[in-house]
Amino acid sequence: xxxxxxxxxxxxxxxxxxxxxxxxxxxxxxxxxxxxxxxxxxxxxxxxxxxxxxxxxxxxxxxxxxxxxxxxxxxxxxxxxxxxxxxxxxxxxxxxxxxxxxxxxxxxxxxxxxxxxxxxxxxxxxxxxxxxxxxxxxxxxxxxxxxxxxxxxxxxxxxxxxxxxxxxxxxxxxxxxxxxxxxxxxxxxxxxxxxxxxxxxxxxxxxxxxxxxxxxxxxxxxxxxxxxxxxxxxxxxxxxxxxxxxxxxxxxxxxxxxxxxxxxxxxxxxxxxxxxxxxxxxxxxxxxxxxxxxxxxxxxxxxxxxxxxxxxxxxxxxxxxxxxxxxxxxxxxxxxxxxxxxxxxxxxxxxxxxxx
Ligand SMILES: [Zn+2]
Numbered sequence: 001x002x003x004x005x006x007x008x009x010x011x012x013x014x015x016x017x018x019x020x021x022x023x024x025x026x027x028x029x030x031x032x033x034x035x036x037x038x039x040x041x042x043x044x045x046x047x048x049x050x051x052x053x054x055x056x057x058x059x060x061x062x063x064x065x066x067x068x069x070x071x072x073x074x075x076x077x078x079x080x081x082x083x084x085x086x087x088x089x090x091x092x093x094x095x096x097x098x099x100x101x102x103x104x105x106x107x108x109x110x111x112x113x114x115x116x117x118x119x120x121x122x123x124x125x126x127x128x129x130x131x132x133x134x135x136x137x138x139x140x141x142x143x144x145x146x147x148x149x150x151x152x153x154x155x156x157x158x159x160x161x162x163x164x165x166x167x168x169x170x171x172x173x174x175x176x177x178x179x180x181x182x183x184x185x186x187x188x189x190x191x192x193x194x195x196x197x198x199x200x201x202x203x204x205x206x207x208x209x210x211x212x213x214x215x216x217x218x219x220x221x222x223x224x225x226x227x228x229x230x231x232x233x234x235x236x237x238x239x240x241x242x243x244x245x246x247x248x249x250x251x252x253x254x255x256x257x258x259x260x261x262x263x264x265x266x267x268x269x270x271x272x273x274x275x276x277x278x279x280x281x282x283x284x285x286x287x288x289x290x291x292x293x294x295x296x297x298x299x300x301x302x303x304x305x306x307x308x309x310x311x312x313x314x315x316x317x318x319x320x321x322x323x324x325x326x327x328x329x330x331x332x333x334x335x336x337x338x339x340x341x342x343x344x345x346x347x348x349x350x351x352x353x354x355x356x
Contacts, residue, residue, distance in 0.1 A: 027059040027060050027061050028059055028060055028220075028353050028354050028356060029057070029058070029059050029197070029218065029219045029220040029353070029354040030057070030058060030059060030060070030064040030220045030351055030352065030353045030354070031055070031056070031057050031064065031216075031218050031220035031221045031222075031223065031351065031352045031353075032054075032055070032056040032057075032064045032349060032350070032351045032352075033053065033054070033055055033056075033223050033255055033257065033300070033349065033350050033351075033352075034053070034054045034056070034084060034347060034348070034349040035052075035053055035257070035300060035302050035344045035345070035346060035347065035348045035349070036049060036052035036053060036054050036070070036074075036077055036080040036081065036084075036346070036347070037049030037050045037051050037052045037074040037075065037076060037077060037080060037346055038051070038302045038303060038304060038307075038344040038345055038346050038348075039051065039074065039075070039102065039303070039307065040102075040259065040260075040261070040303040040304050040305035040306070040307065040313075041102055041303070041305060041313075041314070042100075042101060042102050042314075043313065043314045044075075045307045045310055046307065046309070046310075048307060048345075048346055049074060049075060049076035049077065049079070049080050049346050050072075050073075050074015050075035050076060050077070050102050050103065050105065050106060051072045051074040051102055051103045051259070051302065051303045052070060052071065052072045052073055052074050052077050052080070052103075052106065053070075053071040053072065053225050053257050053302070054068065054069070054070055054071075054081070054084065054086065055068075055069045055070075055071065055216050055223060055225075056068050056069075056086075057197070057198050057216075057218045057220065064220075064351065065086075065090075066196075067092055067195055067196065067198045068086060068090055068091050068092055069091070069092060069093050069094075069095065069193075069198075069200070069216065070091050070093075070094045070095070071094075071095045071096075071097070071214060071225045071227075071257075072095070072096060072097055072103040072104070072227070073094060073103070073104060073105070073106035073107045073110055074102050074103055074104075074105065074106055075102070075105055075106060076106065077106030077109070077110060078106060078109050078110050078113055080346065080347060083347060084347070088110050088113050088114050088118075089114055089117060089118035091110075091124055092124070092125065092195065093124065093125035093126070093127055093193055093200075094107070094110075094124060094125070094126050094127070095126075095127045095128065095192075095193070095200065095202075095214055095225075096126070096127070096128035096129075096142055096212075097207075097211060097212055097213065097214075097225070097226075097227025097228060097229075098129075098140070098207055098208050098210055098211040098212070098227060098228065099128075099140050099141070099142055099145055099208070099210060100208065100228070102303075103227070103228075104145065107126075107145075107146070107149055108149055108150075108152075108174070111124075111149055111150065111174035111175070111177055111178070112150070112153060112174050114174065114177050115150070115169060115170060115173060115174040115176075115177055116162070116169075118177075119166075119168065119169040119170050119177070120168065121177070123176075123177050123178060123179040124177060124178065124179065125179050125180075125181060125193065126142075126146055126178050126179065126180050126181070127180075127181045127182075127183070127192050127193050127200070127202075128142035128143075128180075128181075128182060128183075128210075128212070129142060129182065129183060129184075129185060129202075129204070129210040129211075129212050130142075130143075130182040130183060130184050130185070130210075131143060131144075131182075131210075132185065132209040132210035133209065134208070134209035135209075138209075139209075140208060140209040140210040142180075142182065142210065143180060143182060146175060146178045146180055147175055147178075148175065149174055149175050149178070150172075150173035150174035150175045153173060153174070154173050159173040181193065183202055183212075185204040185210075185212075186202075186203060186204055187203065187204055187245055188203065188248070189201040189202065189203050189215065189248065189249055190202060190203075192214075197218055197219050198216065198217070198218050199216070199217045199218075200214055200215070200216050200217075201214065201215050201217070201249070202214050202215075203215075203245045203246070203248065203249050204245060205226070205227065205229035205230075205243045205245045205246055206229060206230055206231065206232050206234075206243060206245075206280070207227065207228040207229055207230060207280055211227060211228065211229060212227065213225065213226045213227050213229050213243065213245065213246045213249055214227075214249075215249045215250070215253060219354050220352050220353055220354045221254040221255070221352035221354075222252070222253045222254050222255070223253060223254065223255040223256075223257060224246065224249050224250045224253045224255070224256045224257065224258075224296075225257045225258075226243065226246045226249075226250075226256065226257065226258035226259065226282070227258075227259060228259040228280075228281060228303065229242070229243040229245070229246045229258070229259070229282060230242070230243060230279070230280045230281055230282050231243055231244070231282075232244065232245075234276070234279055234280065235275070235276070235279040236279070240286045240289065240290065241279065241281070241282050241283045241286045242282045242283075242286045242287060242289075242290045243282065246258070246282075246290070247290050247293065247294060250290070250291075250294040250296060251294055251295075252294070252295060253294060253295075253296050254296060254297055254298065254352055255296060255297070255298045255299075255300060255350060255352070256287070256290075256291050256294065256296045256298070256299050256300065257300040257302055257344075258282060258287050258299070258300070258301065258302065258303075259281060259282065259302060259303035259305075260281070260282065260283070260284050260287060260301040260302065260303060260304055260305065260328065261278060261281035261282070261283055261284070261305040262283070262284055262304070262305065262306065262323055262327065262328060262331065263283050263284065263285055263331060264318065264319050264320065264323070264327075265278050265305060265306065265313065265316070265318075266278050266283075269319040270319055271313070271316045271317060271318060271319050272316050272317070273313060273316045281305060283331070284301060284328050284331035284332055285331040285332065285334060285335040286335065287299060287301065287332060288331060288332025288333065288334070288335035288336065288337035288341065289335040289336055289337065291332070291337050291339060292335070292336050292337045292338060292339070296339055297339045297340065298339060298340050298342060298350055299332060299337060299339060299340070299341050299342065300342045300344055300348070300350070301328055301332075301341065301342065301343050301344050302344035303344075304328070304343070304344065306318050306322075306323060308322070308323060308324060308325060308343070308345070309322045309323075309324075310322055310323075325343040328341065328343045329341045329343060
């Protein structure tokens with residue numbers, strides 16, 4: 001399939017702030033995928049927001065905003081949503097790839113905002129893996145994370161103080177606004193959320209215990225959000241650093257959004273970056289090869305390790321200096337990807353529209 005054939009359904013690649021294309025003559029279904037944060041891992045760099053992807057579905061009449069789904073809520077998610085003019089009270093559901101702070105820490109802010117201004121509801125669906133024991137003996141628990149999301153604010157006395165000002169707010173604090181859906185680990189896609197024409201499925205993938213990847217299917221197109229998934233084999237020799245489960249999920253999808261590490265951080269170079277952390281991420285080259293096999297028209301690289309222009313990833317220097325967008329694109333195209341690679345910066349967005 002040629003690149004142009006793949007792109008036939010794509011009518012808009014909308015930059016932040018661009019106006020909606022005028023003159024629609026019918027209510028064509030549309031799907032917009034926006035990277036709310038592209039920072040890779042816990043470091044801070046240049047004001048980038050933490051990992052997150054907003055998926056919006058609707059039609060011309062509502063600017064693709066009938067259904068709004070947030071995948072991961074890294075640092076600064078609420079500010080990013082405000083730039084997109086998406087009030088946190090209008091999110092229908094939040095999905096988690098895994099319980100690492102760079103993917104989760106924005107939930108406290110998001111739910112406190114929602115409790116402050118939307119305490120009367122509706123509750124927001126939070127979808128994530130059921131409690132998962134790890135090989136090391138600890139248990140990863142999205143349920144406990146959400147149950148205790150307001151604890152610090154309760155302990156500080158803030159929740160009681162604000163309730164005294166407005167007793168209509170939920171007495172249990174922000175956690176009371178969560179409608180939690182947990183799903184069991186599955187190596188085959190299972191439907192975990194559905195509303196109207198929008199279906200979200202999940203598959204278990206490897207990173208830490210309880211890691212999951214998602215696919216959203218709509219009449220306007222489909223997007224896979226891989227999260228930080230890597231191959232089930234934790235290190236070479238293996239045929240790829242990418243996840244076979246994500247590849248299953250991505251078959252025939254239009255867009256793949258995936259966390260990315262550049263091959264230059266590998267042990268063949270001398271950054272000093274810990275090999276086990278390098279090996280548990282998917283490389284840009286292997287993602288390009290996977291996207292080609294999947295037939296995806298767009299590969300959105302996010303959670304970039306290292307960030308564009310950075311001299312270091314945390315304490316580790318980048319061999320041969322800072323990377324550019326071209327450095328990542330060379331990796332995907334060099335591995336044979338013929339679609340469009342988007343090297344993610346915050347608020348980069350793609351809109352797909354159903355053919356009339
Ligand atoms: Zn991460």
